[in-house]
Amino acid sequence: MKLAILFGGASYEHEISIVSAITVKGKLSHFDLSFIFCDQDHRFYLVEAAKMKATTFSRSQHLKMPQLTLVKGGFEQRGLFGAKMHTMPVLNLIHGGDGEDGSIAALFDFYGVSFIGPRKEASMLSFDKHYTKWFAASMGVQTLPYEVITRETIKTITTPYPFIIKPSCLGSSIGVSIVREASELAYALDVAFEYDNVLLIEPFISGVKEYNLAGYGSRGEITYSIVEEPQKAEFLDFEKKYLDFSRSAKVEEAAVSDTLVAQLRDTFKTLYLPLFEGALIRCDFFEIDGQVYLNEINPIPGSMANYLFEDFQGAISTLLGSLPQKKEISIQYDYIHSISQAKGK
Amino acid sequence: MKLAILFGGASYEHEISIVSAITVKGKLSHFDLSFIFCDQDHRFYLVEAAKMKATTFSRSQHLKMPQLTLVKGGFEQRGLFGAKMHTMPVLNLIHGGDGEDGSIAALFDFYGVSFIGPRKEASMLSFDKHYTKWFAASMGVQTLPYEVITRETIKTITTPYPFIIKPSCLGSSIGVSIVREASELAYALDVAFEYDNVLLIEPFISGVKEYNLAGYGSRGEITYSIVEEPQKAEFLDFEKKYLDFSRSAKVEEAAVSDTLVAQLRDTFKTLYLPLFEGALIRCDFFEIDGQVYLNEINPIPGSMANYLFEDFQGAISTLLGSLPQKKEISIQYDYIHSISQAKGK
Structure with a gap:
């Protein structure tokens, strides 16, 4: 199954996106993978699998690789003897700006590129923590006061x-x-x-219980990951998080009651459907006095939270088979026709 | 002053965008104008001024015109002897989907095209009336219950x-x-x-007073249009609105008290700054018992609400001179360097 992994971006999380892409590459061996790097100037490059090392990008070696142009239907690679099109679906793995703020989603929707990742609206509501609060409140999901x-x-x-x-x-x-x-x-x-x-x-609530749950939807049905209780030194700083994005070893399921698992899944589902269809997301929750609070929604979690899934390749393959379709609008020019007829033109 | 007018789009408002563009063309005679048509398949075409008639598009005559590709810095026009770049700023005049939902804003931001129009976030919050309610509430602006x-x-x-x-x-x-x-x-x-x-x-409040106010910001200062009391047969249906988009004659200022004008302006300013910087927007308000309620925000009003401004050309020219700049992010690869050094690679 063909799939392109898109990573990089003009974002403070550019470097962790590279780390994330390298990790995901290692977890999707059943796929026919391509790699597309978006540099900080918003140029796209096609990267050979063998060159998928962090230093390739920090040393600007991508500048010698084939450049791609986003056009209707996919990425175009121009050459001396014409252009080649890359039309495989894309896994959007640009964390932070560009990837999670709705830009890539808008571009791909506009050009009809099918992709795994949050759509435009889902991106905006999860990227800005302030809007996430509004969204959660409207869905009846609790968050901390702010x-x-x-x-x-x-x-x-x-x-x-x-x-x-x-x-x-x-x-x-x-x-x-x-x-x-x-x-x-x-x-x-x-x-x-x-x-x-x-x-x-x-x-700041010292010692609050934190639980992460990932999942993805396919035709209205959600597949959940295991629940993880993240390790934390109060909270993760950037360097620890950086290493976190390269996680590939399956983690232990948190020792939590069935009731709490059900609460977490219910809350996840309330947030996920229908807004996040097409994406594999991770929701980070707090548990306070038996109540579940949303901390944040990661619509493109580090290394796609592969370590939380029993069958990560199956997850990506299922998602690919049920990506949301954009409603087509057919323009018939009825009004212009009727007006120009009325004018006798 | 060079300016391209972008219109069309894959939107239910495609046809009124064409009408709007033709109207605005007539109001910006001091500008060196170009015209870029986005068809329902999301292809861009460069349209000669002389061909700016509604029937050009309803009869698909644009298909014979030069096609443009959006690339870093502007629109590229490919020819037999190389490519020509169009790098002038763009007035986004695509109403509804594409133009007002954040897609065009995302594309232009991504490719560094400077443009008049709502940015991505402003688009999303005004395009979806539900999100407009959240946004207004967060700013302390009243809306009708819903x-x-x-x-x-x-x-x-x-x-x-x-x-x-x-x-x-x-x-x-x-x-x-x-x-x-x-x-x-x-x-x-x-x-x-x-x-x-x-x-x-x-x-539905029969006979409620409705007032429209447009405006634009430049370096934090807002220039307001006159206040209009729109004519309505209860409310505008699509055909009436269609004709409304071709309005070019200056309207009469509504006979309203200075107090109400001040209230409308204050509310406009609360909504506009800083989210809508770069756009000329029209806010439609209700007045009920001396209180101002937001009905909706039109971030790309029909024919740019030219008929509400004393000096419409001056408005566009001022906006062009103070478009918001996107913060540049410089990626230094500090983390990748430090990690690869630690690994001795």
Whole structure:
């Protein structure tokens, strides 16, 4: 089965996307894989399997590889003797900006490229943590209380210490700080505003139970991964997360009650259908006093959360067989015809 | 000043976009204009000014015109003797799908094409009326109460008659009905579900005062249009709206109090900044008992609401001079370098 893995992107998560792609390559041996790299200037390159090493990109060796142009129906590779089209479906593995903010989804939808990944709307609602709050609330899913701040509204913070500051639009813990007291605030704000103009503040609950659950839908039915209790040193910083994106060893299922598993799955399903169809996502939850709270939705989880699935290749293959179709609009020019007839033209 | 007008799109509003583009052409005589048509198959064509007539497109005459490919920095026109680049800024005048749903914004942002129009996020929040409700609420702007329904939740409607049913993601009154009693419901639902899977239901308030206000921002300062009280036969159906998109004659300012004008402007500003920077938008408001309610945000109003501005050419020219710049991300490969050094590679 043919599949192209798209990775890179003009994103703070560019490097972890490379790591993620290399990891996923190792987990999809049954597929006829191609690799498409999006560099920080938004140019696409076709990368040979043998060159799929992190240093290929950090040393700019991709610049010597065939460049691809996105056109109607797929990627075009121009050569001296005409152009070759690459029309296989694409696994969108660009984490963060470009991949998760709806840009790639918009491009692929526009050009009719079929792909695994969140669609435009799903991307926007999960990429911006503020919108995720709105979305969760509208679906009746609980999240932690929060405040949204900008440089102009810093003084209005009312959340008591300790709290967490997060850039609204970044994943992988980039720019995130725990603020325990007033003296730590200025630095934490500086760090976070480096990455985004809008920040989210949430209470920091020491020792809160965290559970991750991944899954994907096919024709309205969801297949769930095992539930994982992520290891954490309070929370993951970027370097730890970086290594996290190269995870390939299957993890142990968390020792949780059937009731909690059912609660987590119900909440996952409420969020997933129908918005996330076409994507394999990971939802990160908190459990507080027997209640499930959504922490965040990862619509393109690190290394596709392969380590949470019994049959990861089967998951990708099932998804490929049931990607959502865009509704076609047929334009008949009825109004222009009727108006030009009325005018006698 | 060079400017390309982009119009068409795979949208139910394709035809009114053509009408809109022809109208705007007539209002921007000081500009060095080009015309780019996006057909229903998402192919771009360069259209000569002399061919800017509705029948050009309804008779498929554009198929004989030069085709353009969107690449880094602009539109590429390939010819026998190499390729020519069109790098002028673009006025996004595709109404409805593609233009207002964030697709064109995502494409242009991705390829570094500078454009007048709503950015990706602004598009998404204004295109889907449901998200507009969330957005308005978060900004403290009042809207009418509403219910969101799908085919599965029809039976749960609690809004008393009469009410309005609207497809969540369409403009130009397409698929909209007033439902006065139970016997009219089934047909109205059928019509609306023809266009969208998600509908909004709002109370219908007979004779409610409606006011439109357009404006645009430049470096944080907003220039407002006059306030218009739109003529309406209860509400505009598609054919009336169609003609509405060809409006070019300056309208009369509504006879409203200074207090109301100030209220409308304040509300406009609250919604506009900073999300809609780069766009000229029209907000449609209701006034009920001295309170302003947002009805909808038109991020690409019909014929750019030229008829509401004293100096429409000045408006476009000011906007062109202050388009938002996307933050550049520079990738240094620090993590890959440090990891490959640690591994001794």
